[in-house]
Amino acid sequence: MSRIINVGAAQLGPIAPDESRVSAVNRMIDLLKQAKDRGVKLVVFPELALTTFFPRYYEQDISKMDHHFERGDMPTPETRPLFEKAKEYGIGFYLGYAELTEDGHRFNTSILVDDTGKIVGKYRKVHLPGHSEYDGNRPWQHLEKRYFEPGDLGFPVWRAMGGIMGMCICNDRRWPETYRVMSLKGVEIVMLGYNTPDVNTSAPEPNHLRMFHNHLVMQASAYQNSCFVVATAKAGIEDGCMLIGGSCIVQPSGEMIALATTVKDELITAACDLDLAKMGKETVFNFAKHRRIEHYGIITGQTGVVEPAE
Numbered sequence: 031m032s033r034i035i036n037v038g039a040a041q042l043g044p045i046a047p048d049e050s051r052v053s054a055v056n057r058m059i060d061l062l063k064q065a066k067d068r069g070v071k072l073v074v075f076p077e078l079a080l081t082t083f084f085p086r087y088y089e090q091d092i093s094k095m096d097h098h099f100e101r102g103d104m105p106t107p108e109t110r111p112l113f114e115k116a117k118e119y120g121i122g123f124y125l126g127y128a129e130l131t132e133d134g135h136r137f138n139t140s141i142l143v144d145d146t147g148k149i150v151g152k153y154r155k156v157h158l159p160g161h162s163e164y165d166g167n168r169p170w171q172h173l174e175k176r177y178f179e180p181g182d183l184g185f186p187v188w189r190a191m192g193g194i195m196g197m198c199i200c201n202d203r204r205w206p207e208t209y210r211v212m213s214l215k216g217v218e219i220v221m222l223g224y225n226t227p228d229v230n231t232s233a234p235e236p237n238h239l240r241m242f243h244n245h246l247v248m249q250a251s252a253y254q255n256s257c258f259v260v261a262t263a264k265a266g267i268e269d270g271c272m273l274i275g276g277s278c279i280v281q282p283s284g285e286m287i288a289l290a291t292t293v294k295d296e297l298i299t300a301a302c303d304l305d306l307a308k309m310g311k312e313t314v315f316n317f318a319k320h321r322r323i324e325h326y327g328i329i330t331g332q333t334g335v336v337e338p339a340e
């Protein structure tokens with residue numbers, strides 16, 4: 031029996047700094063309606079899908095950013111309509127948001143909710159890019175290291191909706207370790223949201239490379255880990271800062287099977303046959319058969335580069 035799941039990446043256009051969560055939720059509900067009309071069973075929303083990308087702003091007192099965080103467990107009052115509509119439609123979803131825990135920890139978080147409305151799992155962003163102090167050389171700040179702690183949940187996977195599902199967030203997608211940990215647990219779909227400024231504020235970089243690198247890392251990682259990658263942007267100009275679009279669905283061959291064409295709210299969809307992941311897992315990337323872990327220790331034993339002596 032084939033395991034085909036109709037998947038959607040529900041890209042969001044910009045969320046203005048003063049835009050309410052209710053507005054963002056209503057836009058996501060509209061995308062859910064489109065998903066239902068197109069027979070979609072699983073929808074991936076972006077990273078920080080309820081607010082503007084607030085790490086572009088500096089606050090001396092980080093608690094001044096707490097209004098961008100969700101407190102306590104999901105669903106919150108503002109997100110409850112999204113959960114209810116998804117359950118009514120029988121659609122599972124990934125939602126990215128800023129999490130402020132009861133004991134005062136701040137994470138860049140995502141949750142996976144299945145098609146019965148059950149919260150299956152939570153992930154907290156491990157790879158935090160950017161910087162933690164104000165940097166006057168940048169046109170915009172990228173203060174994720176200031177406002178968030180590194181994730182403390184690792185890279186879990188869950189059996190849900192007939193497959194093995196995993197999550198990551200934005201910068202995580204650039205690191206091969208992210209996918210390899212999940213594919214060592216058999217992941218078949220890696221879901222992720224991203225907010226990626228189209229100007230690299232850390233170093234001068236030709237602009238076309240933003241989109242090239244965005245797709246390169248996910249296509250390579252889908253192939254090298256024999257899994258689908260569903261990646262959803264928050265896109266467009268937020269408070270003068272352009273965020274790239276390029277939401278896409280990549281199959282285990284590494285080929286892109288759906289690609290967004292706008293920088294606005296846009297649903298892209300694909301029928302994902304999870305058994306397509308089997309071929310790679312059983313042949314070219316049969317980890318048990320081909321990996322030689324006795325030579326890989328440095329990957330987890332050493333953080334930075336140590337060059338050979340002069």
Ligand code: ING
Nearest residue numbers: 159200201204224225226227230
């Ligand atoms: N955004 C960016 C990302 O990883 C970035 C930050 C852009 C880092 C380009 C390096 C190069 O896509 C987030 N939110 O991680």
